[in-house]
Amino acid sequence: MSTIYSIIDIETTGSHKKGHKITEIAIINYDGTSIIEEFSTLINPEQNIPYSITHLTGIDNQMVETAPKFYQVAKKIIEMTENSIFVAHNVYFDYNFIKYEFSELGYSFSRPRICTVRTARKLIPGHKSY
Numbered sequence: 001m002s003t004i005y006s007i008i009d010i011e012t013t014g015s016h017k018k019g020h021k022i023t024e025i026a027i028i029n030y031d032g033t034s035i036i037e038e039f040s041t042l043i044n045p046e047q048n049i050p051y052s053i054t055h056l057t058g059i060d061n062q063m064v065e066t067a068p069k070f071y072q073v074a075k076k077i078i079e080m081t082e083n084s085i086f087v088a089h090n091v092y093f094d095y096n097f098i099k100y101e102f103s104e105l106g107y108s109f110s111r112p113r114i115c116t117v118r119t120a121r122k123l124i125p126g127h128k129s130y
Helices: 051-057 070-081 091-104 116-123
Strands: 005-012 022-030 035-042 085-088 113-115
Touching: 005 051, 005 070, 005 091, 022 051, 022 070, 022 091, 035 070, 070 091, 085 091, 091 113, 091 116, 113 116
Parallel strands: 005 085, 085 113
Antiparallel strands: 005 022, 022 035
């Protein structure tokens, strides 16, 4: 059985998990050779998206108004990341937001993680930005 990598990216209403919510999630499951499953959706954060965040992400309140709420996509996230490695650029940001959203639902979310920023720093040292 090959390792499955769940490559994940989120957008949020702010920079800290407490007080802010996810507005978009994308997951690509990759087995080391090919993409085996993809999922992406806007998420209704049930709170206002600040203009500075809209300016940064392009996601505004009107776009998420009819989007599913996190609890409505939670099962899909669990199913796609089950028995896989959670991979993200600056993994702790994405992972901790998702973990916090699940804790708000009473579910303990735990997955092994790989951070592409840390990996890039090890493999290609000496750059200002990764």
